[in-house]
Amino acid sequence: MTVEFPAFTHTILAAKKAKGISFADLETILGRDEVWIASLFYGQNSASPEEAQKIAEALGLGEEAIAALTSYPSKGLGPVVPTDPLIYRFYEIMQVYGYPMKEVIHEKFGDGIMSAIDFTLDIEKVEDPKGDRVKVTMNGKFLPYKKW
Incomplete structure (x- = not known):
């Protein structure tokens, strides 16, 4: 698909x-x-x-x-698992490291999420003699869940 x-x-x-x-x-x-x-x-x-x-x-x-x-955007790729190899790797990273990342974020910040609205994403090429590397930096504001 x-x-x-x-x-x-x-x-x-x-x-x-x-x-x-x-x-x-x-x-x-x-x-x-x-x-x-x-x-x-x-x-x-x-x-x-x-x-x-x-x-x-x-x-x-x-x-x-x-x-x-x-025009107003329609965000997201849809409900399908991505098949493009590069995009799939990010999906795979979240499958493998998503819960560990969540646990570490909760440990450091408490119960909440990282904003995808107050957010930046940077991509850098890092030269390496063993093969160039991709450096992805995601920087989002922490948003604690509130109690009511």
Whole structure:
């Protein structure tokens, strides 16, 4: 089963590729993180009209792209287990380390969750003689459950 992306995703990714622009380039233009910008392309977040205009100009796109980038997002991949190998590895990491991470977070912070709203995600390339490494940093505000 494949994940269905918004109709504009393929168009905007093709325009980005045709222009030879990276997400890091767009980060410089927009002043937003490259991962957050990529999430716009997949309909997981929405841009302000000004942000959408800058992206559209950089990629040579028109009003349709601006409208798509500023529309309300529909977040998540859906109920399916991801089949893309890279995305599946994150799913697998959560299967193996999810409960241990939860336990350590509770031990350090108490009963609560890490926000996915007040949240940043950074991806870095770390050069290593044994093979380059991917460094993923998730940074979310702790939100304690309240009693009533």
